[in-house]
Amino acid sequence: MTLESYLTVPALAATVAAVLAGNIIWTIISNVLASPIPSSVPGPFLARLTSKWILFVDMSGYRARTVDALHKKYGPVVRLAPNELSFSCREAVQPIYGTGSTCIKGPIYDYFGKRGLFQMKDAGEHRERHRRMAHIFSAGSLQQMEPLVQSVIDRTVGAIENKAGQVCDALHFCRMMALDVAGEVLMGKSFGAFDGQENAPVYVKHLDNAYPVWFIQGIAPLVYHTLNMLPIPALQEFMTSGDYVYKYGNDAFEEFLRLNGRTSNRRTLLTKLIAGNPETGAEPLPDADISTEVSNLTFAAVDTTGNTGAYALYRLACHPDWQEKLQTEIRTSRARETNFAYRMLQTLPVLNGVLMETLRLHPAQPSGPLRETTDHSTNIAGLNLPAKTLVSMQAYTTQRDPAYFPNPDKFDPGRWIKADGTINPGTPELQDMMLVWGKGPRTCSGQYMATMELKILLARLMDRFGVALHGEKTHLEMEMTDHFVLIPKGHCCSLVFTTLGS
Numbered sequence: 001m002t003l004e005s006y007l008t009v010p011a012l013a014a015t016v017a018a019v020l021a022g023n024i025i026w027t028i029i030s031n032v033l034a035s036p037i038p039s040s041v042p043g044p045f046l047a048r049l050t051s052k053w054i055l056f057v058d059m060s061g062y063r064a065r066t067v068d069a070l071h072k073k074y075g076p077v078v079r080l081a082p083n084e085l086s087f088s089c090r091e092a093v094q095p096i097y098g099t100g101s102t103c104i105k106g107p108i109y110d111y112f113g114k115r116g117l118f119q120m121k122d123a124g125e126h127r128e129r130h131r132r133m134a135h136i137f138s139a140g141s142l143q144q145m146e147p148l149v150q151s152v153i154d155r156t157v158g159a160i161e162n163k164a165g166q167v168c169d170a171l172h173f174c175r176m177m178a179l180d181v182a183g184e185v186l187m188g189k190s191f192g193a194f195d196g197q198e199n200a201p202v203y204v205k206h207l208d209n210a211y212p213v214w215f216i217q218g219i220a221p222l223v224y225h226t227l228n229m230l231p232i233p234a235l236q237e238f239m240t241s242g243d244y245v246y247k248y249g250n251d252a253f254e255e256f257l258r259l260n261g262r263t264s265n266r267r268t269l270l271t272k273l274i275a276g277n278p279e280t281g282a283e284p285l286p287d288a289d290i291s292t293e294v295s296n297l298t299f300a301a302v303d304t305t306g307n308t309g310a311y312a313l314y315r316l317a318c319h320p321d322w323q324e325k326l327q328t329e330i331r332t333s334r335a336r337e338t339n340f341a342y343r344m345l346q347t348l349p350v351l352n353g354v355l356m357e358t359l360r361l362h363p364a365q366p367s368g369p370l371r372e373t374t375d376h377s378t379n380i381a382g383l384n385l386p387a388k389t390l391v392s393m394q395a396y397t398t399q400r401d402p403a404y405f406p407n408p409d410k411f412d413p414g415r416w417i418k419a420d421g422t423i424n425p426g427t428p429e430l431q432d433m434m435l436v437w438g439k440g441p442r443t444c445s446g447q448y449m450a451t452m453e454l455k456i457l458l459a460r461l462m463d464r465f466g467v468a469l470h471g472e473k474t475h476l477e478m479e480m481t482d483h484f485v486l487i488p489k490g491h492c493c494s495l496v497f498t499t500l501g502s
């Protein structure tokens with residue numbers, strides 16, 4: 001027989017299938033044999049064989065809930081992949097996230113757009129970037145931004161007022177608030193988020209699309225490059241969403257420089273970023289880095305803050321008793337007298353309790369944050385792990401641990417109020433388990449800014465309106481899913497606001 005007679009289509013197909021099957025079997029065997037994680041660590045069977053299954057869980061939007069169920073079944077340490085573990089015990093917080101930890105941010109951070117403070121892995125490089133940016137996020141700096149924040153919240157309250165008595169999407173309004181605050185303080189101009197009634201600015205479409213595109217780029221580069229080559233205009237627009245976001249940030253930055261120069265008196269975080277920190281002598285970042293940072297910060301600010309605001313309103317609608325307590329607290333405090341000054345609102349225990357409970361039950365980053373070990377032997381909660389092991393703890397689970405939060409699924413702002421009626425910050429042990437803002441050197445830089453926005457928003461809305469669910473539909477919409485950040489499943493939060501008498 002000639003060689004050609006063997007080259008039939010079935011023979012070639014069988015050969016390709018055999019090579020693929022061999023490849024898969026070899027990958028599985030090497031995953032099992034070469035796994036750096038002791039075989040005694042429990043977890044689902046598939047997690048021993050391949051990292052693909054947790055990738056599918058990620059894509060489904062149910063990572064936080066799946067990993068939580070695994071901890072309930074297997075205990076405080078669970079294998080998620082041949083080289084990935086999730087921890088839920090307090091002893092793991094410090095070695096994974098704390099000061100002095102040798103773990104670095106995991107590979108997923110390489111997917112997130114352009115490298116800045118958020119994405120940097122190298123501790124020295126991150127320290128240096130932090131040194132040159134930290135001053136913009138100080139309490140003092142943010143206090144100067146308060147008039148801008150209040151003016152955006154004026155617009156938010158006005159937009160909700162227009163919809164009083166009707167069903168409206170509170171998620172939309174909260175996201176638009178977070179977007180416009182970010183625009184005002186980080187880019188020096190409003191996004192005009194409330195100009196188009198319920199139409200979000202075009203920027204939001206690109207912001208929403210950028211993450212899925214980066215995700216595809218990270219997990220399936222071949223698919224990404226193939227999609228990039230297809231000459232379909234709508235697809236091309238989708239694939240270049242991230243470019244749009246960075247171009248918008250850069251254009252806004254250049255416009256700001258043109259209009260205000262480098263030393264203006266405008267009270268924005270951008271002004272402070274451009275000026276550097278005269279108090280410590282920290283010199284400003286190069287323009288290209290400022291441009292990247294303002295886009296990254298806007299990205300970090302919008303969904304986190306917006307979704308948290310919507311979940312707080314949803315919880316208040318579910319719990320009319322706490323809504324009433326909050327209204328009473330606001331109306332009997334000096335809130336109106338001080339025009340809802342943040343300094344005043346900071347002292348209100350029910351307001352604080354409502355926000356803390358929302359952040360506890362609905363953390364904006366419910367799963368992860370993922371870290372990678374760098375030492376050849378990193379001890380985490382008694383386990384010695386080699387370099388390049390992926391490790392994480394998820395706020396969704398630690399913040400529902402009944403040992404620290406009795407009756408954990410109950411929305412109970414009273415946990416954060418002492419018997420004498422003052423704010424209860426919780427014990428240090430309990431605070432360790434609150435991972436909502438991250439921990440250690442990579443803690444959220446925008447914590448103060450987000451807290452200020454959310455407290456002013458909630459106080460001003462609850463002073464003016466009662467809020468109610470739109471029946472079962474709202475519960476279905478607000479089911480929690482997560483694609484790195486928390487996203488309500490229905491992408492909507494149907495609520496009815498009713499104007500209260502003065």
Ligand code: HEM
Nearest residue numbers: 118300301304305308364369436437438442444445446450
């Ligand atoms: C409710 C609102 C927010 C929540 C719950 C939240 C949560 C988080 C979490 C959990 C991390 C840690 C991620 C990690 O360790 O990998 C983080 C990091 C970060 N967040 Fe936020 N965030 C919020 C709002 C904001 C806002 C408004 C900004 C900026 C204006 C911001 C800027 C950042 C930055 C820059 C980092 C990276 C810090 C670093 O690595 O040094 N966040 N955030």
